[in-house]
Amino acid sequence: MIGSSIYLRDRAAFTGGSPQAVYEELWQRGRKGRLRTRAILAGTTLILCGMLVSAIFGIAMAALVASADALVHWRVYKASRVWRLGLRGEDRMSRILRHTLERRGHRVLYERTVPGHGQADQLVFGPGGVWLVHNEAWHPDAEISPHGGRLFIDGRTQSKLVGALTARADAAADLISRVSEVPVKVRPVLAVHGGKLARTPFAADGIVFAPPLRLLRWMSRNPAAAYSPDEVEAITRAAVHALPIGGRITPPAATALSTDAA
Template sequence: MPGGSIYVKQDEKYTGSSPQWWYEKFWREDAQKRRRSRYVKAGVGFVIGVAVALRFGLTGGAVLIGLLLAGLVAGGDWYYHWRSFQATAVWRGARQGEAITGRMLRRSLGRQGYTVLDGRAIRGQASIDHLIIGPGGVWIVDNESWSPDTEIAVYAGRLFFGEKYGTKDVKPLVETAEAFAELLSRETGVPVTITPMFAVHCGLLPRGGVVSAEGVTLVKPRLVAKLIKAADGDVLTGEQIELLARTAARELQRA
């Protein structure tokens, strides 16, 4: 470590690589601590189970009920920590956010009259992960993932990622939505406004999993289709949807 003392042995926890590498390292190091905690919780569950059984006169099955409750507690604790780790998979590079969101969109919107195009770009300009065209309008969705402890919030109309302004992170997507809308409107003659959204795979969104500011909506991936289907009224007809989808497939190159 630059500037470190040659007389003090450096802690290897603070010499290393990316935040993702540190996260996985600490996760592995904490495995034994999590197991010990799980054993304690399971023990408490066993005692409570036995006590409840005795309280209701189930003397013969007290031990079995205690073991059952201990197993449920241990299983629940394991599942909670497993889900917490899996929630960081996209941020860690273990899974692809666009594949996850694309699958959700097609499953939820495919039979509702919506067309989902993945990985599109205007030639020479920015690309997006998903373009959705349907009765409620047109959306573009990009997938993003911040560190697990990054709080995503809005203050006085400004978007923040932790203590940093979020404008430079969301402005390109807003500009891309405007460029896509201008191209589709020009080529089809159908006036189009495109709503930009971020599917947030990792990061702390407010309760409810949705936040909107500075022209963009950030939302948990599982809620993207729900927001799209909740759009007011039928903005586009079936013929317009087909025309826009054909035009987008022709004019927007695959990213």
């Protein structure tokens, strides 16, 4: 049973009556309806294509329609996985970064604390600038859109979220700039895991929103700076000194040594 996992028992998403648990139950209830609709689509395709072309063509097209319908529903269900597990998506984004930007020479710091402003999920350093990546997963039916330059989710503004993220990026930039002794601008971006985006990517409240892969593509195509490889390395080292790991207040020298050893 969903609520009895010894590994996930303390996660709110697996509590009876939670939005995730209700969504899972409704999805399972709708299985017969989805199969019935798929059978109707495939049967109709088989008859029409069989009459108009040939029986073999009809069978092939019916199989194709059934497969396409199954794929669409699977992708919808898969897209909600992070939210259904009660996660925000930072682990998924970290895996994507390791297999994309890091292999192209970008540097990434994971789970760094910005003192007084919480945790930065990922800090990405590249020739085009520095980005603070935040991750959020919303209900698959949540409407995420910009209006008048502001972010709205299901018709409600998100002042607390965008305010905290902007302040975190500004504070990180200030701390890194002090150590590097050169001005560094940190741009906040938000990786959206689930939900329905009005368009992608889009900017609202000074923050760019997009699903992970599209967000990384946007970052690559919209540089905010022009750093050399040596400058990228120097700024990354400054961030290692300035921002402790995961809430641990570690002396800069110790932090640098642990990073060099890794």
